Amino acid sequence: RESRVMESKGERGGNMVRCWVTLLDDTHIERAVGQVLFDKVCEHLNLLERDYFGLAVWLSPNTKVNILELLHSIEFIYKEREQPPVYATFTFNVKFYPPDPSLLAEDITRYLLCLQLRSDIMTSRLSCPLDVLAELGSYTVQSELGEYDSEVHGQGYLGNIPLAPHQTPELEDAVTEMPAKEIRRSIVFRGPEF
Structure with a gap:
């Protein structure tokens, strides 16, 4: 831009x-x-x-x-x-995260909050447990690559997508194992769980 x-x-x-x-x-x-x-x-x-x-x-x-x-x-x-x-x-x-992101009116606001969340995780200003990191990572992967296709993506496809400051094979496996239905769920509907 x-x-x-x-x-x-x-x-x-x-x-x-x-x-x-x-x-x-x-x-x-x-x-x-x-x-x-x-x-x-x-x-x-x-x-x-x-x-x-x-x-x-x-x-x-x-x-x-x-x-x-x-x-x-x-x-x-x-x-x-x-x-x-x-x-x-x-x-x-x-400045602060809303208690319920599903109440936000604009997509741009949700998008900017997601960018900040990702930045805070990648710079270690915010930490989260492996299961939450895997779920957030699955949203990132879906956003960048679309639906998972084993013929297109193959093994090791997550190595090029930064998901955490110290990305491990354990995290990549957890992201890969996320059920398709979980990946399809929109973070907007997760609300206060995050």
Whole structure:
């Protein structure tokens, strides 16, 4: 996707801090402040159910510093630093998971929640037992490859699909053994089980 660029100054005028936002699908949006930046990201994604999402600053892959307060300027986030970064880098991510995903109105919201869940598992920010990991993995495999066909997919077909940070043959076997009816069930109907 093409990244859209937006320039904006804070309420007080002042200098701009160039912003770089990494979306859940690894595309980027540059330059804006606070609420304007968040609105721009949501427009880019055609997202209406915005309450579940926010912009975060990260110190490391496992340390989230701050969800951007939308009423503050970007400069506020970086005022403690002696030298602000060339780019103020944020990630668009889930602030909280809904208690019942089946009540979400939009497919894009469910899709973004699934991307965040997968990212959290792959980066070890979220852990889950093998049976849940296998079930989530089966949804990923079905999403990427469609219905399993032994003539097309063959043995070892899961080796190319990342399912966990430390993927094991045990996990791949558990995903392969998931009954077809289980794989066909939509995660949307699983609701609070996850």
